[in-house]
Amino acid sequence: MRSNAKSRRSSPSQPLRTKRALRWLLALIALVCLGGCAMQAVQPWQRGRLARWDMRWDPDPLQAAMNQHAYFSKEGTSGEIGAAGGGCGCN
Amino acid sequence: MGCPCALHLETDAEPIARAAQAAVVAECTRLDRKYSHYRGDSLVARIAASAMAGIEVDAETADLIDFAAALHAQSGGLFDITAGALTRLWDAQRGRLPDKAEISAALAVTGWQRVRWRRPFLRLAVSRMHLDLGGIVKEYAADRCAQACRDAGAVSGVIDLGGDLALIGPHRDGSPWIVGIKAPRASGRAAARIELPRGGLATSGDYERALIIDGRRYSHIVDPRRGEPAQGFASVSVVAESCLIAGAAATLAMLMGVEGGGAYLRGLGLPHLTIREDGSCDGDIVRVA
Amino acid sequence: MRPSPSLSLLIAASAALTGTNAVRADETASEQYVGYRFNIYGEDALSAPSLGDPRRYEVYSQQFLLNSPVGDRNTLSVNATHEVMSGSSPWYVIPGPDNRPIQVLSGATIRDHRSAATVALTHDAGGNDTRTFSASYSQERDYHSTALGAERTLPLSSALTLGFGGSFSHDRIEPFAAVLYDRIQRAEKNTASAFASLSLVLDRVSVAESGVQIDYQSGYLSDPYKLVFVDGTLDPDTRPHRRGEIAWLVRYRRAVNDSAALHLDTRLAANSWGQHSLTLEASWYQNLRDGWQLVPGVRYYSQSRARFYAPFFAAGSGPDFSSDYRLGAFGAAAVNLNLRKRIGHWELSAGAERYHASTGYTIGGASAADPAVVSYTRVFAGLDYHFD
Numbered sequence: 022m023r024s025n026a027k028s029r030r031s032s033p034s035q036p037l038r039t040k041r042a043l044r045w046l047l048a049l050i051a052l053v054c055l056g057g058c059a060m061q062a063v064q065p066w067q068r069g070r071l072a073r074w075d076m077r078w079d080p081d082p083l084q085a086a087m088n089q090h091a092y093f094s095k096e097g098t099s100g101e102i103g104a105a106g107g108g109c110g111c112n
Numbered sequence: 113m114g115c116p117c118a119l120h121l122e123t124d125a126e127p128i129a130r131a132a133q134a135a136v137v138a139e140c141t142r143l144d145r146k147y148s149h150y151r152g153d154s155l156v157a158r159i160a161a162s163a164m165a166g167i168e169v170d171a172e173t174a175d176l177i178d179f180a181a182a183l184h185a186q187s188g189g190l191f192d193i194t195a196g197a198l199t200r201l202w203d204a205q206r207g208r209l210p211d212k213a214e215i216s217a218a219l220a221v222t223g224w225q226r227v228r229w230r231r232p233f234l235r236l237a238v239s240r241m242h243l244d245l246g247g248i249v250k251e252y253a254a255d256r257c258a259q260a261c262r263d264a265g266a267v268s269g270v271i272d273l274g275g276d277l278a279l280i281g282p283h284r285d286g287s288p289w290i291v292g293i294k295a296p297r298a299s300g301r302a303a304a305r306i307e308l309p310r311g312g313l314a315t316s317g318d319y320e321r322a323l324i325i326d327g328r329r330y331s332h333i334v335d336p337r338r339g340e341p342a343q344g345f346a347s348v349s350v351v352a353e354s355c356l357i358a359g360a361a362a363t364l365a366m367l368m369g370v371e372g373g374g375a376y377l378r379g380l381g382l383p384h385l386t387i388r389e390d391g392s393c394d395g396d397i398v399r400v401a
Numbered sequence: 402m403r404p405s406p407s408l409s410l411l412i413a414a415s416a417a418l419t420g421t422n423a424v425r426a427d428e429t430a431s432e433q434y435v436g437y438r439f440n441i442y443g444e445d446a447l448s449a450p451s452l453g454d455p456r457r458y459e460v461y462s463q464q465f466l467l468n469s470p471v472g473d474r475n476t477l478s479v480n481a482t483h484e485v486m487s488g489s490s491p492w493y494v495i496p497g498p499d500n501r502p503i504q505v506l507s508g509a510t511i512r513d514h515r516s517a518a519t520v521a522l523t524h525d526a527g528g529n530d531t532r533t534f535s536a537s538y539s540q541e542r543d544y545h546s547t548a549l550g551a552e553r554t555l556p557l558s559s560a561l562t563l564g565f566g567g568s569f570s571h572d573r574i575e576p577f578a579a580v581l582y583d584r585i586q587r588a589e590k591n592t593a594s595a596f597a598s599l600s601l602v603l604d605r606v607s608v609a610e611s612g613v614q615i616d617y618q619s620g621y622l623s624d625p626y627k628l629v630f631v632d633g634t635l636d637p638d639t640r641p642h643r644r645g646e647i648a649w650l651v652r653y654r655r656a657v658n659d660s661a662a663l664h665l666d667t668r669l670a671a672n673s674w675g676q677h678s679l680t681l682e683a684s685w686y687q688n689l690r691d692g693w694q695l696v697p698g699v700r701y702y703s704q705s706r707a708r709f710y711a712p713f714f715a716a717g718s719g720p721d722f723s724s725d726y727r728l729g730a731f732g733a734a735a736v737n738l739n740l741r742k743r744i745g746h747w748e749l750s751a752g753a754e755r756y757h758a759s760t761g762y763t764i765g766g767a768s769a770a771d772p773a774v775v776s777y778t779r780v781f782a783g784l785d786y787h788f789d
């Protein structure tokens with residue numbers, strides 16, 4: 022009797038688990054789709070804003086260099102990505 | 113194009129002049145056939161006919177529609193190529209003012225947001241919708257003609273398509289062309305004479321194609337949100353890298369009115385001249401005596 | 402001269418029709434301009450107990466930049482910097498009453514100079530395919546550094562761009578008064594770096610970049626002017642002869658409307674000396690009327706201490722030890738503001754930054770109160786001229 026009850030309890034959970042897994046998979050597919058669609062949708066003429074001066078990684082290279090120099094001389098592990106310039110006695 | 117067109121060339125070689133002239137005539141004819149909404153066999157007419165069914169357009173038309181879509185977004189909906197039905201209501205050739213019912217009927221078939229545009233497929237969601245690319249095709253044609261002349265070997269000259277100018281190249285001695293900006297409401301007289309060193313000059317205004325009723329002029333540039341002609345500026349002229357950009361800037365400023373349009377032009381940083389309905393001028397365009 | 406934001410939109414929209422190539426997101430326009438900056442850096446007096454000449458450290462910097470197209474597809478950039486430094490700097494730390502650390506400052510308030518130049522040549526094959534080669538040289542009375550670098554950007558698709566590169570630098574140190582103070586007389590260090598990044602157009606208003614950088618240093622990595630208090634005696638600052646570091650960087654740019662842009666940068670780093678750090682930066686580029694631009698920004702930085710760091714040491718410590726606060730745990734918060742104005746071909750800029758460092762700002766807290774953590778204020782002004 023006991024073992025019977027156990028098996029009865031466990032059997033309906035099987036399709037439930039499958040359902041949950043399926044839902045996750047659907048969500049994942051939807052996400053991937055959204056990502057893919059979003060990327061395809063940006064046409065060259067729509068990139069006007071991205072091409073703006075203030076959208077560059079470093080709009081003002083002189084300012085960025087001086088900021089980095091100040092931080093680099095005060096901090097142990099700060100830096101930027103990219104080819105390193107000349108080192109200095111400050112650190 | 114429904115407007116006076118002129119080609120000014122400076123060359124010693126007659127074959128170049130002839131080739132350039134032929135190229136300009138061919139290009140103007142081609143674009144007129146394709147985009148004029150006065151012609152029943154134009155592409156614009158075919159788009160209107162296939163309204164709800166949808167149509168696949170060629171690359172050039174798609175580029176023009178993309179540009180129009182960008183202008184619609186950048187002007188907050190003021191620039192709208194679906195305003196074709198409205199434009200027709202205010203057309204000079206109609207000879208009378210539209211009534212309220214006609215305007216609201218036209219507004220019902222107006223609105224870029226009602227168009228499904230997935231390049232190269234275009235579908236109008238409402239029947240009897242009309243596309244009007246007139247606001248950009250003339251300037252585009254001027255740029256194309258100038259390029260056609262350069263391709264034909266011309267280096268010095270100006271194309272004038274009804275007041276919208278595109279530079280082929282400066283005078284042979286390198287000096288810029290002196291061109292006139294037409295004065296509104298005084299046909300034939302120049303409001304200003306300026307040097308055109310590069311690109312193009314475009315003027316948007318309520319002359320040329322304006323509807324005149326009881327002495328009052330109604331602009332053919334219609335605000336698609338209200339259904340009535342834009343008010344404030346009598347004309348806006350802009351100099352830019354291309355006639356197309358100059359024309360877009362002038363049209364957008366015209367639609368925005370005196371305050372918004374003036375600020376927009378200053379923000380663009382392009383040389384411009386605006387003339388109000390009372391005749392007063394403004395702008396930073398450099399005039400020559 | 403670069404076009405205004407609204408004109409950029411018109412140009413981009415008309416690109417297909419006018420036959421010009423569509424502008425790409427992260428393409429650096431090859432513009433011709435010269436720039437000059439003047440920068441004054443002044444450190445606060447130490448708030449913790451200290452001994453010695455308390456002359457505050459100051460740096461006056463001048464920068465000059467020339468950016469110019471060379472031929473059709475190349476851009477040459479020449480950057481020169483000159484700095485004058487003066488003031489006293491942290492020397493060593495001694496235990497005070499109750500073992501509270503007391504910073505001893507160097508008495509020397511010598512004026513020193515640094516001159517540096519970087520030359521970079523970028524070849525743009527079009528469509529985000531670029532190659533950059535750079536060479537740098539920096540010279541001080543006691544320090545010489547030479548660096549060479551190369552990097553490449555490569556479009557993987559219309560939305561995705563790969564960047565990678567590497568650099569190598571060789572530094573030579575010849576401390577002054579070496580014999581008098583029993584310092585090392587001549588030493589060298591080498592640094593090799595490699596990095597790779599992916600930048601992605603997310604949508605029509607935002608781009609993001611994620612990158613990894615690896616640095617490897619070898620040679621003399623200590624500070625020849627710093628001493629360490631070890632059980633009553635002063636020994637030279639002694640650090641390992643090797644250091645490896647890895648950093649992960651994420652950057653995000655978003656055009657908020659036609660007149661503003663948001664910049665977010667974050668960086669995580671860890672090195673073989675046991676230090677790890679976090680940097681967060683945000684700035685807002687606000688375009689105003691009549692060519693004005695206002696750029697406020699905030700920055701937060703936190704680092705943990707190196708394995709061999711302490712304010713002072715007990716007997717039997719070593720072999721490596723350092724009391725340089727830059728190897729200790731601390732955090733720093735900074736705010737900055739930059740104002741620009743464009744007048745025709747000219748662009749004026751002015752700004753200031755306040756940088757406040759404290760052991761109390763450290764993520765997870767700092768065990769020892771370090772007396773030498775430094776706060777500073779910077780002001781800067783500049784003038785650029787854009788040809789065209």
